[in-house]
Amino acid sequence: MITLSRRRLMAGGLAIGAISGVDAQATAANGPDRRLIASTRSLDVNGRAATVFRLVDEAGNAGLTLAPGDQFQVTLDNQTPDHTIIHWHGQLPPWTQDGFPWPQTPPLAPAATRAYDFTPIPGTYWMHSHQGLQEQRLMTAPLIVHDAAERREDRQEIVLMLHDFSFTAPDELLAGLTGQTQSQIHAMARLSENVAVSSSKMPADHQMGTMHGMQNMGSMGSMGSMGSMGGMTMDLNDIAYDAFLANDRTLHDPEIIRVGRSARVRLRIINGASSSQFWIDLGALTGRVVAVDGHKVQPVPGHRFPLAIAQRLDILVDLPVGGAFPILARLEGSRRRTGIILATSGARITRFDTTGLNKMQPIDNSLETRLIARAPLARRKPDLLHRITLGGSMKPYAWSLNGDYWPHIKPLMLQKGQRVEIELVNHSMMAHPIHLHGHAFQVIAVNGKPIRGAVRDTVLVTPMMGSVRIAFDANNPGRWALHCHNLYHMMTGMMTEFRYGNIRV
Ligand SMILES: [Cu+2]
Numbered sequence: 001m002i003t004l005s006r007r008r009l010m011a012g013g014l015a016i017g018a019i020s021g022v023d024a025q026a027t028a029a030n031g032p033d034r035r036l037i038a039s040t041r042s043l044d045v046n047g048r049a050a051t052v053f054r055l056v057d058e059a060g061n062a063g064l065t066l067a068p069g070d071q072f073q074v075t076l077d078n079q080t081p082d083h084t085i086i087h088w089h090g091q092l093p094p095w096t097q098d099g100f101p102w103p104q105t106p107p108l109a110p111a112a113t114r115a116y117d118f119t120p121i122p123g124t125y126w127m128h129s130h131q132g133l134q135e136q137r138l139m140t141a142p143l144i145v146h147d148a149a150e151r152r153e154d155r156q157e158i159v160l161m162l163h164d165f166s167f168t169a170p171d172e173l174l175a176g177l178t179g180q181t182q183s184q185i186h187a188m189a190r191l192s193e194n195v196a197v198s199s200s201k202m203p204a205d206h207q208m209g210t211m212h213g214m215q216n217m218g219s220m221g222s223m224g225s226m227g228s229m230g231g232m233t234m235d236l237n238d239i240a241y242d243a244f245l246a247n248d249r250t251l252h253d254p255e256i257i258r259v260g261r262s263a264r265v266r267l268r269i270i271n272g273a274s275s276s277q278f279w280i281d282l283g284a285l286t287g288r289v290v291a292v293d294g295h296k297v298q299p300v301p302g303h304r305f306p307l308a309i310a311q312r313l314d315i316l317v318d319l320p321v322g323g324a325f326p327i328l329a330r331l332e333g334s335r336r337r338t339g340i341i342l343a344t345s346g347a348r349i350t351r352f353d354t355t356g357l358n359k360m361q362p363i364d365n366s367l368e369t370r371l372i373a374r375a376p377l378a379r380r381k382p383d384l385l386h387r388i389t390l391g392g393s394m395k396p397y398a399w400s401l402n403g404d405y406w407p408h409i410k411p412l413m414l415q416k417g418q419r420v421e422i423e424l425v426n427h428s429m430m431a432h433p434i435h436l437h438g439h440a441f442q443v444i445a446v447n448g449k450p451i452r453g454a455v456r457d458t459v460l461v462t463p464m465m466g467s468v469r470i471a472f473d474a475n476n477p478g479r480w481a482l483h484c485h486n487l488y489h490m491m492t493g494m495m496t497e498f499r500y501g502n503i504r505v
Contacts, residue, residue, distance in 0.1 A: 033073050033074075033075070034057060034058065034064060034073060034074045034075070035057065035058045035074070035075050035077060036055060036056070036057060036063075036064060036074050036075070036076050036077065036086075037055070037056050037057075037058075037077045037079055038053065038054075038055055038076065038077065038078050038079060038080050038084055038086065038129075038139065039053070039054055039056070039079040039080055040052065040053055040054070040080055040081075041053070041054045043138070043248060045165055045167075045242065045243050045245070045250065046242065046243055046250060046252070048167065050165075050167055052137050052138040053080060053129070053134060053137050053138050053139035054138065054139075054141070055086065055127060055139065055140070055141035056141070062141045062142060062161075063126070063127060063141030063142040063143055063144070064127070064141070064142075064143050064144070065142075065144045065145075065146070066120055066143075066144070066145045066146065067146055068122070068146050068147050068148040068151060069148075070120070070145075071117065071118070071119060071120075072088070072091070072093070072116060072117065072118050072119065072120040073115075073116070073117050074115070074116045074117075075113050075114070075115050075116075076108065076113060076114050076115075076116065077113045078108045078109065078110055078111065078112055078113070079110075079111070080110060081110050082110065082131075082134070083107035083108060083109055083110070083131060084107055084108055084129050084131045084134060084139065085099050085100070085101050085105070085106075085107040085108060085129065085130050085131050086099045086127050086128070086129055086130070086139075087099035087100060087127065087128055087129070087130040087437070088116075088120075088125065088127050088143060089125060089126050089127060089128060089143070089310060089435070089457070090121075090123075090125045090126070090293055090294055090312075090440075090457040090458075091118070091120055091121060091125055091143070092118075092121060092438060092439065092440065092476055093116070093118035093438075094118060094476070094478065095437075095438055095476065095477070095478025095479055095480060095503075096478070097116050097117075097118055098437055098438055098478075098480070099127075099130055100130050100437060100479075100480075100481050101130060101131060102479055103505075104479075104505075107131050120143075120145045121145065121294065121440075122145045122146060122147035122150070122294070123145060123147075123291055123293075123294025123295060123296075123312075123314070124142075124144060124159075124268040124269075124270065124291065124293075124294050124312040124313075124314055125142075125143040125144070125145060125294050125312070126140060126141065126142055126143050126161070126270045126272055126310075126312070127140065127141050127142075127143045128140040128141075128272065133170035133171060133173075133174065133274075133487065133491065135272075135274050135487055136164075136166070136170035136173070136274040136275075136487055137170060138163060138165075138248075140161070140163070140272040141161075142159050142161055142268070142270055144157075144159065144268060145294075150266070153264075153266070154264070155264045155265055155266040155316065156259060156260075156263055156264065156265050156266070157265075157266050157268065158257055158265055158266070158267050158268065158340075158342070159247075159268045159270070160246055160247060160267060160268065160269045160270070160327060160329075160340055161246070161247055161248075161269075161270045161272050162244070162245065162246055162269070162270065162271050162272055162273055162276075162278060162307075162329050162338065163244070163245040163248070163272050163273050163274075164239070164241045164243075164244055164245075164273040164274055164275060164276040165241055165242055165243040165244065165245050166239065166241050166242050166243075167242050168242075170274075170487075173239050173488070174488055174491060174492075176239075177238055177239070177394075177397040177488055177492075178396070178397045178398070178492060179396070179397070234362060234429050234430060234431070234463045234464065235394055235429050235430040235463075236332055236333035236334075236362055236430070237275070237276065237331065237332070237333055237334060238275055238394070238397075238486070238488055239275050239488070241276065243338075243354075244273075244276065244329065244331060244336060244337065244338035244354070245338060246329060246338040246339050246340050247340060249340075250338060250354055251328075251337060251338050251339055251352045251353070251354045252351075252354060254326075254338075254339060254340050254341050254352070255340045255341070256340070256341045256343050256349060257340055257341065257342050257343070258343060258344075258345065259319060259342045259343065259344055260344065260345075261319070261321070261322045261344050261345075262318070262319055262320070262321075263318075263319045263342075263344070264316070264317075264318050264319075265316070265317045265318070265319070265342065266314060266315070266316055267287070267313070267314070267315040267316075267317060267327065268312065268313075268314055269307060269312060269313045269314075269315065269327075269329075270312050271307045271308065271309055271310060271311055271312070271329075272310075273309055274309070274486070274487035274488070275309070275486050275487055275488055276309065276331055276332075277306070277307065277308050277309055277331075277332045277362075277363045277431070277433070277460075278306075278307050278329040278330060278331055278332065278363070279304055279305070279306055279307070279329070279330045279332065279360050279361075279363060280304065280305045280306075280307050280313060280315070280327070280328070280329055281303070281304050281327075281328040281329075281330050281337075281339075282302075282303040282304070282315070282317065282325075282327060283303065283325060283326050283327075283328065284303075284325065285303060285317050285319070285320075285325050285327075286301060286302070286303050286317075287301070287302065287303065287305075287315040287316060287317040288300065288301050288302075288315065288316045288317075289302070289305060289313055289314070289315050289367070289371075290314050290315070290316055291312075291313075291314035292311065292312065292313060292314075292371060292454045292456050293311055293312050293440075293454070293455075293456035293457045293458060294312060294314075294456075294457075295373065295374075295375070295440060295454060295455040295456055296373075296374035296375065297371045297372060297373060297374060297454050298371075298372040298374060299316075300367065300370050300371065302367075305367050306332075306363035306364060306365075306366065306367055306460075307329070307363070308363060308431070308433035308458060308459075308460040308485075309433040309458070309485045309486055310433055310435055310457075310458040310485035311433065311456070311458045311460075319342070319344070322344035322345075322346075322347060323343075323344060323347045324341055324342070324343040324344075324347040324348065324349045324350070325341065325342045325343070326339050326340070326341050326342075326352060327339050327340050327341070327342060328352075328356075330356060330360045331360065332360050332361065332362045332363045333359065333360065333361070333362055334359060334360060335355040335356050335357070335358065335359050335360070336354060336355055336356075337352075337354060337355065337356050338354070339352070362431065363431070363460065364460075364462060365446050365447070365460060365462060365466075365468075368443060368446055368453060368454070368459070368460070368468075369446050369449070369451055369453070371443070371451075371453050371454035372451075372452055372453070372454070373442055373452065373453065373454050373455045375455065376442055376452055376455065377419075377442045377455070377471055377472070377473065380419045381419070382418075382419050382420065382421040382471065383415075383418040383419050383420070384414055384415075384418050384419070384420045384421070384474075385420075385421045385422075385423065386412050386420070386421075386422050386423070387422075387423045387425065388401050388402055388412075388422060388423070388424050388425070388482075388496070389401070389402050389403065389425050389427055390424060390425065390426040390427060390428055390432050390434075390461055390484070390494070391403060391427050391428055392428050392430075392489065392492075392493070392494065393428065393429065394429075394430075397488075397492060398492045398493050399428070399432075399484060399486075399489040399490075399492050399493055399494035400493050400494060401482075401483075401493075401494055401495070401496045402496070404493075404496065405492070405493030405494075406483070406490070406493050406494070406495035406496065407495075409495075409496045409497060411479075411496070411497040411498070411499040412482075412496060412497065412498050412499070413498075413499055413500075413501055414474045414498055414499070414500055414501070415474060415500065415501050415502075416474055416475065416477050416500060416502070417473075417474060417475075418473075418474040419471065419472075419473055419474075420471065420472055420473075420474050421444070421469060421470065421471045422436075422441075422469070422470050422471075422482075423467060423468075423469045424459075424461045424467060424468045424469070424470070425461075425465065425466075425467045426461040426462060426463055426464070426465065426466045426467065427465065428463055429463050429464065430463050430489075431460055431461065431462050431463050431466070432460070432461050432484040432486065432489060432494065433458050433459070433460050433461075433484065433485045433486065434458065434459055434460075434461055434468075434482065434483070434484055434485070435457060435458040435481075435482070435483060435484075435485045436457060436470070436472070436480065436481075436482045436498070437480040437481045437482070438476045438478060438480040439457075439472045439473075439474075439475075439476055439480070440455050440456065440457055440472065441455065441456065441457070441459075441470040441471060441472035442454070442455045442456075442470065442471050442472070443456065443459055443468060443469075443470055444469050444470065444471045445467070445468065445469035446467075446468055446469075447462075447466060447467055447468075448467060458485055474500065477500040477502065477503060478499075478500060478503055479497055479498075479499050479500075479503055479505065480497065480498045480499075481495055481496075481497060481498075482495070482496050482497070482498055483495035483496070
């Protein structure tokens with residue numbers, strides 16, 4: 001089904017051409033209408049071919065890059081054999097264009113198209129499927145929205161997208177975690193796409209027993225690795241992946257990006273992994289973090305920064321001399337790594353192993369507590385406070401919010417115009433990157449300590465009673481998901497809904 005926007009109709013013949021798919025190339029050159037194609041492709045990983053998804057623009061480039069002032073006027077064309085729905089992660093569209101499979105916004109059938117039209121916010125964003133486990137099969141891509149000020153900086157822009165990759169089918173990975181059969185997994189995947197059921201009780205066949213909170217400290221899964229924090233162990237890395245990809249390549253055969261001597265670079269780093277968190281390691285270079293999740297912050301200098309699942313970092317780097325400079329993403333709790341190489345002309349490029357010498361610590365909120373928003377929320381007392389407890393365990397493998405498992409949740413209600421605060425408290429042994437759809441929030445406290453932190457869309461809540469408080473203005477009426485962005489946590493229940501009071505469902 002295609003809805004013609006008023007703008008499209010006014011744009012006349014060329015735009016109509018794009019909608020019927022006749023002349024998309026010419027239209028792209030002449031107007032803001034863009035095509036985004038979801039399809040499959042073959043990807044070579046470690047010398048072995050895998051069939052994965054892709055999201056490309058009309059020129060075949062991954063994702064979308066919008067110029068300053070461009071409207072997000074996009075026709076999504078599903079050329080895959082499966083239903084799909086694409087979420088514009090971090091963007092603030094009307095809820096019916098958010099790309100979440102609510103009953104009112106069902107997934108897109110094979111061979112169908114759907115038109116989108118909203119005003120994007122500038123910065124480093126990304127897009128990914130919100131259908132089943134498609135994200136793990138690389139139905140992900142960058143979504144870069146330029147602003148005029150960044151253009152004037154005249155920096156070389158380098159997008160670095162990270163993935164975790166397995167040759168094993170994602171539903172088998174999930175089955176391996178939960179101990180369920182594939183048909184049970186398929187039933188669970190269907191549940192996750194359905195309407196939230198207003199119930200705080202799990203159905204009998206999903207009863208997980210008393211496994212919330214810290215009672216399960218002794219029964220960790222065998223697949224995961226562990227880190228230690230204050231003498232206690234925490235869970236990391238639920239899945240043993242076959243590879244970690246930086247712009248679709250491993251560190252054995254990395255992307256080498258040519259830069260000028262004393263180049264001025266803006267790295268736009270996107271953690272598009274399904275279940276892996278990294279330390280970004282600039283090696284010999286020093287960078288300045290100037291934006292997180294697309295939102296500007298006061299610059300923070302450094303050479304190693306944590307990056308939770310779904311988060312983004314904009315880092316400015318000025319090369320001091322010529323040479324080859326690896327930009328590494330090092331898996332937390334592991335020696336494994338991926339990355340790209342920046343190289344000036346004639347630089348000797350050494351080979352890098354996909355495992356490093358040192359095992360990395362778990363990522364933490366050490367950067368978060370140093371961030372200061374360039375455009376903070378106005379100071380205001382909250383009208384509404386929701387406390388959300390993060391629970392779950394590796395065995396049995398299931399994750400919850402306030403003890404409820406999606407879709408058996410009670411929507412959290414809010415009203416337009418309210419200042420809302422959410423206190424996220426993590427009772428589990430694992431960190432959770434929590435993402436709120438449709439709103440940019442400010443981090444206002446970490447572990448009980450107030451900060452005037454970053455504005456962003458995904459925040460890490462550290463394990464073992466770690467807490468984060470976020471605030472946002474309820475200015476985008478609709479139904480909105482809040483969930484853990486670890487795909488396997490979301491799929492086993494760690495999702496809920498924020499619903500504005502006047503929305504008909
Ligand atoms: Cu989680």
